[in-house]
Amino acid sequence: MSFKFTIIIPIYNEKDNLKRLEEELLAFIQTSTITTKVLLINDGSTDESQISIESICNRNKNFSFLLFDTNYGLSTALKAGFDYTDTEFVGYIDADLQTSPKDFNSLLEHISTYDLVTGVRKNRNDGFIKKISSKIANSIRRAFTNDGMDDTGCPLKVIKTEYAKRIPMFRGLHRFLPAMILLQGGTVKQIPIQHFPRLAGTSKFGITNRLLGPLIDCFAYLWMKKKRIHYKVSKQQL
Template identity: 35%
Template structure:
């Protein structure tokens, strides 16, 4: 158990039908802990805003951020982290495929490793995606791991926990959420892994396709490789204070 306030951030885009059950599962999983739920509506055009309003009516720890225009998952997560009141942030996808039951395990793995730990990352042991999509993910994860050597087999899992301050200090770009292990390691912090299981989507449909991710993903991979190559290790700068007299 931890007394730290934890902010649970979930990006949402047209997730009507998933929001109520997701919030209730988060509340059950986090029972006995200090937490808030930050739901980030990334320009939904369905009943997502109304369902978030209903969730807020039932659960006072729910907060609602909304963009009128969709800016993507990374931007939604960053908006939620910036608004978070907790010093520890945990994330999960809003489609119901990430089981909230794993949130306490991620949070505890991170907190137990502080101050050196910078990320607890969920790694799926069983996927519910179709065979072709699973193959895409295996190839993408294999290429990324070979290039960045981030010792993480699955960076696409939305279940993650990290210190808010560290996340906001990382270089931001669209797609950041897929490269967190490498960027956290670049800061000299360790990454802890927690095995999780995937579930079928509750409602709606996936927002991702193969070709809209492939070329952008390759460009991002090259950019993160460059950032790691250009990193310079330096000791912390300590404030100098006048000697006490």
């Protein structure tokens, strides 16, 4: 089968979510009009996630995995996912299922027109502290990047793979994917999506890495933006 869409799923200590994750991904794949495969990226989990991952991949031919030797973080997992993707489009969703694979359909409707389509979490099912810290962090990023995104950290995105592979990755970059597409001259669109409470496992982000981390990363983004190499060829004879 020729696939057009790869879904990347970074996983770190999510063993209690993986069975339900498999079921929801299969439900999306069976109803989607685009041929889809799944890449599970185990970011050095210390629980029994890898046992479940290998079982899932063994019983589903369009599922595969990468296992890191230690925990590198979300941005590194996304970088690896982009590196190993060979389809026209690449998507990203968290393993905690606070967003639904079904909403990929809403994003995919626009990917032929735009180079990145991202979700915007409406009616967020998070606690007050988590919601307010994310709101502040999003405001900080918008001020630095001017990307116009209301929810740049939303863990549901679809990107044209040629753009994803050109992103110069660094730690914390998962917070700047729309801005990095805009730097390439690409186009972005945001679509309202569903948001659900976490039913199992624990969040990997707290106030420190939701507020202090994004602020530091904004300065790294500005440095990268100033120093990046970018060119367009107007004519060639090779």
